[in-house]
Amino acid sequence: MRTxxxxxxxxxxxxxxxxxxxxxxxxxxxxxxGVRYCxxxxxxxxxxxxxxxxxxxxxxxxxxxxxxxxxxxxxxFKEARAPARAEAAGTFxxxxxxxxxxxxxxxxxxxxxxxxDDATKAHRLPFEEAYLASARPGPLLRxxxxxxxxxxxxxxxxxxxxxxxxxxxxxxxxxxxxxAELAYLSARADPERARRVIRExxxxxxxxxxxxxxxxxxxxxxxVRRARTAWRLERALAAHARRRPWLDAPLRVWRRVGTAxxxxxxxxxxxxARLVRGGAWIAIVGADGAGKTTAAEALRRWLSPHLDVRxxxxxxxxxxxxxxxxxxxxxxxxxxxxxxxxxxxASPGLVDGERIGPRSLAKLLRKVLVSRDRYLAxxxxxxxxxxxxxxxxxxxxxxxxxxxxxxxxxxLPRLRERSRVVRALARLExxxxxxxxxxxxxxxxxxDPEEAVARRRGLEPExxxxxxxxxxxxxDWTGLPAVVVDASRPPAQVLEEVRAAVWERL
Numbered sequence: 033m034r035t036x037x038x039x040x041x042x043x044x045x046x047x048x049x050x051x052x053x054x055x056x057x058x059x060x061x062x063x064x065x066g067v068r069y070c071x072x073x074x075x076x077x078x079x080x081x082x083x084x085x086x087x088x089x090x091x092x093x094x095x096x097x098x099x100x101x102x103x104x105x106x107x108x109f110k111e112a113r114a115p116a117r118a119e120a121a122g123t124f125x126x127x128x129x130x131x132x133x134x135x136x137x138x139x140x141x142x143x144x145x146x147x148x149d150d151a152t153k154a155h156r157l158p159f160e161e162a163y164l165a166s167a168r169p170g171p172l173l174r175x176x177x178x179x180x181x182x183x184x185x186x187x188x189x190x191x192x193x194x195x196x197x198x199x200x201x202x203x204x205x206x207x208x209x210x211x212a213e214l215a216y217l218s219a220r221a222d223p224e225r226a227r228r229v230i231r232e233x234x235x236x237x238x239x240x241x242x243x244x245x246x247x248x249x250x251x252x253x254x255x256v257r258r259a260r261t262a263w264r265l266e267r268a269l270a271a272h273a274r275r276r277p278w279l280d281a282p283l284r285v286w287r288r289v290g291t292a293x294x295x296x297x298x299x300x301x302x303x304x305a306r307l308v309r310g311g312a313w314i315a316i317v318g319a320d321g322a323g324k325t326t327a328a329e330a331l332r333r334w335l336s337p338h339l340d341v342r343x344x345x346x347x348x349x350x351x352x353x354x355x356x357x358x359x360x361x362x363x364x365x366x367x368x369x370x371x372x373x374x375x376x377x378a379s380p381g382l383v384d385g386e387r388i389g390p391r392s393l394a395k396l397l398r399k400v401l402v403s404r405d406r407y408l409a410x411x412x413x414x415x416x417x418x419x420x421x422x423x424x425x426x427x428x429x430x431x432x433x434x435x436x437x438x439x440x441x442x443x444l445p446r447l448r449e450r451s452r453v454v455r456a457l458a459r460l461e462x463x464x465x466x467x468x469x470x471x472x473x474x475x476x477x478x479x480d481p482e483e484a485v486a487r488r489r490g491l492e493p494e495x496x497x498x499x500x501x502x503x504x505x506x507x508d509w510t511g512l513p514a515v516v517v518d519a520s521r522p523p524a525q526v527l528e529e530v531r532a533a534v535w536e537r538l
Contacts, residue, residue, distance in 0.1 A: 070167035115303035306420035315428035318477030319501035321487030347427030399440035
């Protein structure tokens with residue numbers, strides 16, 4: 033018995049130990065252009081951001097905004113829009129590909145310091161210029177004075193965790209990372225200098241509220257004290273808030289409840305960012321054994337933590353209710369034939385000729401319904417693209433590919449001429465395929481036909497695998513947005529080329 037040979041999976045690339053090359057280039061370019069900036073928060077974990085394990089949060093001087101964005105575009109970053117509920121005024125989002133590691137680098141460019149609960153981000157801390165003036169060179173990127181960062185952190189944590197609604201919703205405690213960051217900055221900041229920052233740059237807050245904020249973050253602080261302190265801080269910052277506190281609190285609760293219901297009832301995650309250039313349909317095609325499914329899933333895992341991504345399989349689309357009902361009826365009829373002692377065997381194939389029998393007609397109808405299911409899957413996914421999402425398709429029907437995902441009636445010219453039923457089914461099937469437009473990015477995974485046979489040996493008939501692989505190998509892909517990739521190489525090299533090609537075209 034032959035041992036099946038399966039395509040090797042693409043292993044996750046281990047995280048780099050050193051800062052990413054793209055982050056190094058970004059740092060050099062910002063210095064060369066004279067952009068005033070600093071990595072304004074979470075400097076205790078700055079090494080993680082430099083390695084691409086977390087976002088880069090850069091406070092940028094507003095007069096330097098054009099130069100900052102020009103630097104990012106020059107390095108291949110692509111502008112994105114955060115989900116509406118998470119978007120804060122004065123924020124620029126961009127993603128860039130670090131080619132050596134394959135990591136996506138997410139840069140938040142902040143032109144204003146907008147803080148608060150993640151559900152609303154409602155309050156501005158109006159001391160951006162002083163914050164930038166305190167910056168000094170740090171590990172690769174400029175960082176603020178610890179006193180400024182401590183002030184920003186304490187006020188952020190009070191607005192995020194000490195409000196009455198945060199306490200009621202179980203969000204009243206600092207996470208382990210936030211507590212570690214607070215301890216890190218408290219050990220490095222001079223308390224008197226921190227109070228001076230409050231006096232000189234946030235006089236509306238004042239030293240009394242500042243001390244209350246510090247104490248309410250200490251272990252053992254009562255819920256009443258924390259809620260009162262957060263209420264006083266919200267009032268102090270009311271002139272710099274997006275909405276009044278009594279409006280913001282119910283909105284926070286509403287959004288938290290909505291997020292929890294989506295996760296619990298439907299298993300849906302929160303919305304992701306979308307590229308400003310719009311959505312895109314990425315199709316992965318190739319012969320059997322080329323690694324289409326592996327590449328499509330790897331792309332999904334790579335992009336989905338950052339962007340709105342959906343994976344579909346147009347080769348094997350989900351069955352619609354009509355297709356499911358016909359399949360159940362087919363199986364029931366087969367069961368009755370077996371119970372009545374009728375001869376069994378495989379269902380008849382579709383053979384072109386003078387007439388078509390009932391069982392062959394039922395099989396043709398099932399294949400036409402697969403075309404309908406393929407069209408419906410395309411339709412649903414296209415709506416996601418129209419809203420700015422990215423759709424990755426495992427297989428895609430293309431007119432010039434004849435060996436897979438093509439109309440079933442195309443190989444029945446004589447029956448189409450002689451049978452009105454077959455002609456009607458053919459017209460219906462062709463209408464579905466005509467409605468499927470070309471993809472925005474087409475990745476063609478080419479593999480030598482004999483290599484494809486070796487990869488699928490024991491899994492599929494060798495002649496069929498060889499025939500389909502030869503077609504893909506010999507096709508001329510000019511005139512299509514195609515990236516032809518040699519899939520006979522090691523999977524990691526294939527994925528590296530696919531990622532770079534896809535990112536360039538998004």
